[in-house]
Amino acid sequence: MSSGVEADIALDAAVVLSLGMNRVLGRGAGLAGRGAEALAALAEGRAEARAAALAEVETQERALREAVERNARIAALAGTRDRLGAAAELPAPLELDEERPAADLTAWCAATDRALDEAERELSGHVAAEVTAQIFAASAERLEADLGRPEHAAEQPDPAAPADSGDVRRTLGRVLARLLPDAGPAERAAVAEAARLLASAATAAEAEGVLQEVRLRIQDANRRTRELREAQRRRAAEADAAAQAAAERRYVLDSITAAFEDLGYEVEGGFETLTASGGTMVLTRGAWPDHSVRMRVDEAQVRASMTRERPAESEDDRRVDAEREAEWCAAFEAARARLAEAGIRSDVGWRLDPGVRELPVTAESRHTRGRAERRERRRSHDQ
Structure with missing residues (x-):
């Protein structure tokens, strides 16, 4: 390995889980306690201890994520409650802590699931009572006159007989209580529009027909609401995956930077060039006036290339190139060992031995040299 190397990289499961836990807790990229224990056990070859630590951090990370989901549901229902002006009691969000078992x-x-299910039922009942009251209050007298059952009505229901306003109202309340409380304005409006037709239902059969239409519209409203919830969950999952990938890239870049800085290199770039696909960095040393290493860190691969700042012009230059390549080869292997301790495995897939090919000249150097030559030509012309 000299002027070029490619290595596939992969993060240990302990690192991935720890980074996810850190994001949930709002912390930096340092490894969580159990994650660090799992890596230490891996380095020491203690397979049983590693498996136990890894299982614990996985359980903890999953439990934290589930708590985050409940906190989000609490916030969503609180918004619905405030919008409805209801008085449903909600549990307080949980303060997340890595030390909590x-x-x-x-x-x-x-326990929170049970409380939230009850709060959702209460909010749905609030919506049902509100819509029912609006409908029947608007034409209370007319409903009493048109839908009131005569005292001499037969005990067996007759579809052609007038509907009992009390029964209709109670049935409507039960039907409307099935409407999810976070149904959107358009869905609620469609349900209310159908429910208002009860005011003009003159018979029990007509009232039942209206109630059936209300049921169908509630089914449609709930379906749309669940689709919206699922779309929101999907977007949240996508955002979470993107944030996790970004945290992993930052961890890799930070670890690579630290490894080479510990070995005496100056590292430029890294976070400054971090994108969704990776980052680029330049490695130099004080004793390398004419050499540098360009390193590209992608999602699952590291590519590095040693370059010259100016073309080699003599055998002495080529001898120095071979020396620098040998230094870089040793440093890369030392850095791989340090990265392995940080939970970053690297498998070299391609490399060159020192001196196999002439080192390329950096594009920046060629560009800078071309501008200098143009300035020199202009000065000669002016003279």
Whole structure:
């Protein structure tokens, strides 16, 4: 390996889980406690201890994510409650802490689910009562007159007989209570539009027909609401995956930077050039006036190339090139060992031995040299 090398890289599971936990907790890229223990056990060859630490950090990370989901549901229902002006009681969001046992988090999630289900039913009942009251209050007298059952009505229901306003109102309330409380304005409006037709239903059969239409519109509204919830969950999952990928790229770049700086290199770029696909950095040394290493870190690969700042012009230059390549080869292997300790595995897929080919000249150097030559020509012309 000399002027060129390519290596596939992969993060250890302990690093991936720790980075996810850190994001949930709002922390930096340092490894969580159990993640660090798993890496230490890996380095020491203690397979059983590593497996135990890894299982614990995986359980903790999953429990934290579930708690985050409940906190988000609490916030969503709180928004719905405020919009409706209801008084449903909601549990307080949980303050997340790495030290909180996973079993405690799981128990809190189970209790919170029950409380949130009850709050959702209460909010749905609030919506049902509100819509029902609006409909029947608008034409209370007319409904009493048109839908009131005569005292001499038969005990067996007759589809042609007038509907009982009390029964209709109670049935409508039960039907409307099935509407999800976070249904959108358009969905709620469609349901209310159908429910208002009860005011003009003169018979029990007509009232039942209207109620059936209300049921169908509620089914449609709930379907749309669940689709919206799923779309929101999908966007949240995509955003979470993107944030996790960015955290992993930052961790890799930070670890590579630290490894080579510890070996005496100056590292430029890195975070400054970080993109969705990776980052680029330039490695130099004080004793290397004419040489540098360009390194590209992609999602799953590192590519490095040693370059010259100016073309080699003598055998002495080529001898120095071979020396620099040998230094870089040793440094790269030392850096790989340091990265392995940080949970970054690297498998070299392609490399060159020192002196196999002439080192390329950096594009920046050629560009700078061309501008200098043009300035020199202009000065000669002016003279």
